Amino acid sequence: MAELRALVAVKRVIDFAVKIRVKPDRTGVVTDGVKHSMNPFCEIAVEEAVRLKEKKLVKEIIAVSCGPAQCQETIRTALAMGADRGIHVEVPAAEADRLGPLQVARVLAKLAEKEKVDLVLLGKQAIDDDCNQTGQMTAGFLDWPQGTFASQVTLEGDKVKVEREIDGGLETLRLKLPAVVTADLRLNEPRYATLPNIMGAGPKASASGNGSADVAPMEAGCRRLGQGRPVNRGLPCAESQEEED
Amino acid sequence: MVPHLVPRWPVCLFQWRAACTLGACVPQSAWAGASRTPGPGSPRGAVGTSPLVRRGGSSSSSRAPEVMLTRERYPVQRLPFSVVSEEDLAAFERITPGRVVTDPEELEASNVDWLRTVRGCSKVLLKPRTTEEVSHILRYCHERNLAVNPQGGNTGMVGGSVPVFDEIILSTALMNQVISFHGVSGILVCQAGCILEELSRYVEERDFIMPLDLGAKGSCHIGGNVATNAGGLRFLRYGSLHGTVLGLEVVLADGTVLNCLTSLRKDNTGYDLKQLFIGSEGTLGVITAVSILCPPKPRAVNVAFLGCPGFAEVLQTFSTCKGMLGEILSAFEFMDAECMQLVGHHLGLISPVQESPFYVLIETSGSRAGHDAEKLSSFLEHVLDFGLVTDGTLATDQRRVKMLWALRERITEALSRDGCVYKYDISLPVERLYDLVSDLRARLGPKAKHVVGYGHLGDGNLHLNVTAEAFSASLLGALEPYVYEWTAGQRGSVSAEHGLGFKKKDVLSYSKPPAALQLMQQLKALLDPKGILNPYKTLPARA
Numbered sequence: 001m002a003e004l005r006a007l008v009a010v011k012r013v014i015d016f017a018v019k020i021r022v023k024p025d026r027t028g029v030v031t032d033g034v035k036h037s038m039n040p041f042c043e044i045a046v047e048e049a050v051r052l053k054e055k056k057l058v059k060e061i062i063a064v065s066c067g068p069a070q071c072q073e074t075i076r077t078a079l080a081m082g083a084d085r086g087i088h089v090e091v092p093a094a095e096a097d098r099l100g101p102l103q104v105a106r107v108l109a110k111l112a113e114k115e116k117v118d119l120v121l122l123g124k125q126a127i128d129d130d131c132n133q134t135g136q137m138t139a140g141f142l143d144w145p146q147g148t149f150a151s152q153v154t155l156e157g158d159k160v161k162v163e164r165e166i167d168g169g170l171e172t173l174r175l176k177l178p179a180v181v182t183a184d185l186r187l188n189e190p191r192y193a194t195l196p197n198i199m200g201a202g203p204k205a206s207a208s209g210n211g212s213a214d215v216a217p218m219e220a221g222c223r224r225l226g227q228g229r230p231v232n233r234g235l236p237c238a239e240s241q242e243e244e245d
Numbered sequence: 246m247v248p249h250l251v252p253r254w255p256v257c258l259f260q261w262r263a264a265c266t267l268g269a270c271v272p273q274s275a276w277a278g279a280s281r282t283p284g285p286g287s288p289r290g291a292v293g294t295s296p297l298v299r300r301g302g303s304s305s306s307s308r309a310p311e312v313m314l315t316r317e318r319y320p321v322q323r324l325p326f327s328v329v330s331e332e333d334l335a336a337f338e339r340i341t342p343g344r345v346v347t348d349p350e351e352l353e354a355s356n357v358d359w360l361r362t363v364r365g366c367s368k369v370l371l372k373p374r375t376t377e378e379v380s381h382i383l384r385y386c387h388e389r390n391l392a393v394n395p396q397g398g399n400t401g402m403v404g405g406s407v408p409v410f411d412e413i414i415l416s417t418a419l420m421n422q423v424i425s426f427h428g429v430s431g432i433l434v435c436q437a438g439c440i441l442e443e444l445s446r447y448v449e450e451r452d453f454i455m456p457l458d459l460g461a462k463g464s465c466h467i468g469g470n471v472a473t474n475a476g477g478l479r480f481l482r483y484g485s486l487h488g489t490v491l492g493l494e495v496v497l498a499d500g501t502v503l504n505c506l507t508s509l510r511k512d513n514t515g516y517d518l519k520q521l522f523i524g525s526e527g528t529l530g531v532i533t534a535v536s537i538l539c540p541p542k543p544r545a546v547n548v549a550f551l552g553c554p555g556f557a558e559v560l561q562t563f564s565t566c567k568g569m570l571g572e573i574l575s576a577f578e579f580m581d582a583e584c585m586q587l588v589g590h591h592l593g594l595i596s597p598v599q600e601s602p603f604y605v606l607i608e609t610s611g612s613r614a615g616h617d618a619e620k621l622s623s624f625l626e627h628v629l630d631f632g633l634v635t636d637g638t639l640a641t642d643q644r645r646v647k648m649l650w651a652l653r654e655r656i657t658e659a660l661s662r663d664g665c666v667y668k669y670d671i672s673l674p675v676e677r678l679y680d681l682v683s684d685l686r687a688r689l690g691p692k693a694k695h696v697v698g699y700g701h702l703g704d705g706n707l708h709l710n711v712t713a714e715a716f717s718a719s720l721l722g723a724l725e726p727y728v729y730e731w732t733a734g735q736r737g738s739v740s741a742e743h744g745l746g747f748k749k750k751d752v753l754s755y756s757k758p759p760a761a762l763q764l765m766q767q768l769k770a771l772l773d774p775k776g777i778l779n780p781y782k783t784l785p786a787r788a
Contacts, residue, residue, distance in 0.1 A: 017643030192597035
């Protein structure tokens with residue numbers, strides 16, 4: 001039981017409280033100087049992993065993030081919350097923009113095999129692209145069972161019971177490990193990282209280094225054409241009064 | 246943002262009338278069953294007339310039983326002002342057509358203060374839209390010798406915003422227009438009835454912030470803030486309204502419009518009259534428009550919540566903070582262990598750090614995230630290493646920042662739910678800030694349920710609160726004048742930011758010499774010879 005190892009994927013996204021601005025050339029949103037933080041659902045996934053470790057059901061938690069240098073911050077946050085190691089898959093800023101669920105899922109699958117983990121935890125979706133695909137694709141690549149939209153996770157020996165939030169209510173699955181689980185909102189309330197942990201997380205992160213050498217993301221299969229504000233459909237709501245960029 | 250209070254009201258309170266002094270007691274009312282009548286003195290004693298406690302209804306629609314009338318609870322005499330007549334109502338209707346409120350149910354909310362401790366019996370509420378209307382109203386009332394009670398958001402803590410008798414309530418609720426905002430200088434000009442939170446939203450969209458922030462932001466009006474010289478959570482960084490207000494438009498007691506609404510940073514042409522009205526609590530004139538300087542919105546805001554092993558360490562943390570964080574420090578608040586227990590018990594808020602005797606909330610605001618994070622990081626390392634702080638957490642995203650602030654901002658709410666609250670708002674030398682709390686704990690012993698201290702340590706401002714199951718005259722006697730004398734002994738202020746209003750007007754002399762009081766009364770007589778503006782408040786009656 002205490003032999004289980006978990007991999008948690010964390011994504012660095014624009015902080016949910018920030019007012020998003022579309023770039024004038026409409027190729028994307030303004031990210032320069034804008035506050036970023038860990039995707040809220042990823043936080044929930046990290047919290048679940050740490051709780052399992054506290055219950056002595058998981059031995060080691062590895063936090064992974066794919067993206068530019070700033071992702072180290074996100075990994076550090078995961079470490080401060082209680083993860084043991086961090087792996088930063090470095091992707092240069094220019095290409096990071098084209099990184100999508102397919103590429104990340106390939107990376108996670110490779111890492112899961114390499115690190116021989118029993119459980120891969122992710123947030124159900126990222127708040128910037130709302131794709132809700134990475135967890136599912138990762139399970140696909142690994143050919144592992146998946147429990148998505150988890151609102152409760154219980155480890156039972158070599159199986160994991162996952163209660164899922166679905167449109168009709170709640171669905172409970174029992175999956176054989178190794179498995180992929182994606183976290184939904186009600187799974188838990190993430191803890192505050194306490195100072196001693198935050199201070200200790202600095203040295204922890206630098207020890208892990210980045211494992212980008214052998215896990216290179218593939219070419220992006222799709223290209224974003226443009227990004228803009230939603231067209232005012234004349235619906236009576238407060239947002240419609242805001243001006244177009 | 247006025248939280249819904251769940252009050253408890255002991256029946257014995259109604260017998261207490263003669264024994265009452267102008268204490269700061271905030272007795273709470275109980276969820277009385279339909280059969281319990283409000284008490285002997287209340288004119289609307291019959292339960293049938295007032296909206297009853299609706300059990301099982303939504304909390305926002307049910308109402309607590311009535312508050313006792315101020316004129317029955319306190320030893321006050323009505324001054325010989327005129328009484329509002331039908332002719333007066335007709336005249337008001339001509340000045341503010343359709344905005345003369347006389348319905349008793351509608352008036353109810355404006356006759357009672359937020360703490361539910363004082364209640365007037367005004368029969369008229371006026372809602373002007375323009376300065377001109379305010380001027381006409383005051384000119385008329387001046388001629389007729391009718392008393393007027395200016396009212397903003399009605400969130401004051403000292404009973405200054407509601408009538409004592411039947412003063413006409415002059416509400417700024419409809420004077421809520423922004424007049425102008427200069428995007429480069431950050432100077433905002435607006436009417437007095439703008440709600441602070443809405444002004445914050447307005448200027449934040451333009452990359453500025455309001456220079457003040459307080460728990461009542463969702464309801465309070467900027468005019469009221471200026472009239473009471475509100476302090477708040479950003480005082481440490483941006484200073485007092487005496488500095489940030491650039492100009493005022495005020496209507497005087499006789500209806501004269503005093504337009505000093507300049508937007509200039511520097512103007513040394515004669516006496517600075519606006520300073521008289523800032524903090525005058527509506528007794529020298531009615532503020533109708535404000536010109537205020539807004540600071541640029543900080544790009545990076547961090548909040549650290551720390552646990553300290555003792556008050557000495559809290560003070561050392563503060564000194565270290567000032568030295569190492571310097572110009573990025575924007576707030577330094579403290580609270581004691583009992584406060585944390587109360588917010589946990591009554592509001593279910595969880596402490597993010599392990600239990601400590603004291604907690605400190607530090608906010609930094611700066612223009613560069615990296616720079617601020619570095620400074621904060623080395624500061625935190627230092628205080629941890631030196632044992633000044635035993636545990637702490639750091640918030641950089643909005644949600645966590647709000648959650649940490651809630652631990653401090655909602656203490657007032659938690660106290661209201663703990664029972665009868667005796668509130669004191671005191672300025673003291675920072676080193677002695679907590680001594681009064683410890684002194685009182687020893688002095689009161691089991692008479693008090695909780696004795697807590699929290700507040701703006703950075704400004705030397707202690708919010709001392711004592712809770713008890715029920716109001717007790719002996720407890721009040723043990724508190725007053727002890728607290729005031731203790732404060733006077735330290736040359737402190739008996740009202741740091743809440744003002745005097747109705748409840749503290751007689752304790753002014755603990756912090757001001759007789760000559761000062763005399764001059765204040767002379768100024769009042771000069772600007773309002775008939776005394777119609779917010780009578781019975783702020784200054785003690787002239788001997």
